[in-house]
Amino acid sequence: MSYAVVRFIEESNNGDVVVSEVPIGWLSADRKECRWPPNNSKIYITKNRPASDNWPTYPVEVECVCDTLSEAKMKALSCSSDEEGRQRGKGCRAPKPVKVYSPENPRRQGVKAPSLPPLMEDGYVDYFLQKYPVAVPVDDQQGEDEDNNNIYERNLTDLGSGSQTPTNSEILSQPLRSVSKTSRATQTEKTDLGDIDLRSLLHSIIRTQAEHSIALEEIKQTLVKEKQGAEASEVEMVFDFDLPCDSLDSLESLESYVNTHRSQFVKFLQKIGGNDGRDNTCRCLRSIFTNSLGEICSWTGQKSNYPVCNLKIMEFIFDVVHKKFSITRKDFEFYTKEWFRHSRQRRERDDKKKGK
Structure with missing residues (x-):
């Protein structure tokens, strides 16, 4: 089974020459044209299938003729401008670049988003606030609102410094802070995320997580009680009769x-x-x-x-x-x-x- 290494004259891959090994029977009598299957070309080449009359023909130049398929592959590799072992043959296309969304420019490609540490790990809050600095709004009222902010600031510090995390009940006992705009405060720096008060937003997220944790704990306790009740009823339903019967x-x-x-x-x-x-x-x-x-x-x-x-x-x-x-x-x-x-x-x- 002879194979020929051919170069497709009218085909190119980003300016590179398209070279492929083909069975010698696919070439025309003058070896200036080559038939090519519309699909499954690698299978046809490996099994040396004869060309069909309905296959399209393409102008080629024969580089060399080899006795075996492996030899033809090596010759085609040396003749190709791309020697990195990528897939060869007619119709080969270079992979398209992966589109990665960028907050600064949605149409920008090839820019990966910065990696953030896992949520609620040590130093997460400090890292987040350093990455996206905000101006915390200051109200004219210095009474209850200031106390609430102090409580919240202390809990955020505890979460970020690795000390003991407050329980779900303690989190829910704190007054809820609404997510506010920073237009009332003197803004020294502007965040990429807009004028949202990130501290209040994080506080709301933590409260929601605490509510979900308490709800899951209640569901768990209910399931445990139902399981214990089922086990107790199963014990009560033990078959109690003196067997086997002898009369x-x-x-x-x-x-x-x-x-x-x-x-x-x-x-x-x-x-x-x-x-x-x-x-x-x-x-x-x-x-x-x-x-x-x-x-x-x-x-x-x-x-x-x-x-x-x-x-x-x-x-x-x-x-x-x-x-x-x-x-x-x-x-x-x-x-x-x-x-x-x-x-x-x-x-x-x-x-x-x-x-x-």
Whole structure:
């Protein structure tokens, strides 16, 4: 597979020569024109795909012919005026400069905004006020307003000097200062942000943050109380019944008990678990029936046995197993019949293990 290194005569990239490696089959018979794919040019070049008749042609000059693609790439790199390894080929464009907004000149490009320290860190207030100096308004009233300003100035100093930060309650207990204009005061310097009193603005921001913090703390306490109440109710809802049942009287008592304690009984069954639908069904039956009681029970009550098909207990077991393993009612009946049918065999095997 031969490749040619060509220079596109009518193409340029900011005055630089456009050079690219192309399969030799893309060139015309006189090697003065080259076909170029409208898209996916790198894939076509790498896989040496033949040129299509509907591709546009461009005038070129052949620099050299190479046997391999890697050799052609190296030759194209040496022939190109840009040797920084950027993407080559027809249509290559230099990246556009990133537009960065500048407060002094919105149309100005390439100027990054000055970096500010993280909010509420040590020295933030001092840095902010030095960067954007303002003239603090002075009212004719020297009474209550002056005291409020002194309180606020002290808190700002505490925040900026790294001393103990006032609590949210202390911040909210301070009188609210409105964001005022500095036109009433003698302005020594003018800020880029206008005539806004930045101290009052920062004070308003801090108060808002304190209000949000208190609201979040109240929400947190409410959630903790609800969680504690849910845990307490869960403790109260523990299923409390002597299982497994060893007699018909005990089974009927359980049937009456689950009618009023359905949720506790369902949670009890959900904790039993199993590897599959059969195993889960057998484990639930083993938790409720002893083998001795299982001998005198059956699904439909044949041979004078006690019928269990209409018990609420069996309905709850099916609901739990079906929800976990998606078994059908027919499968559940089959597993239940098999378990009761082998109750005598299991009881005899257990008796032998006990040495009776």
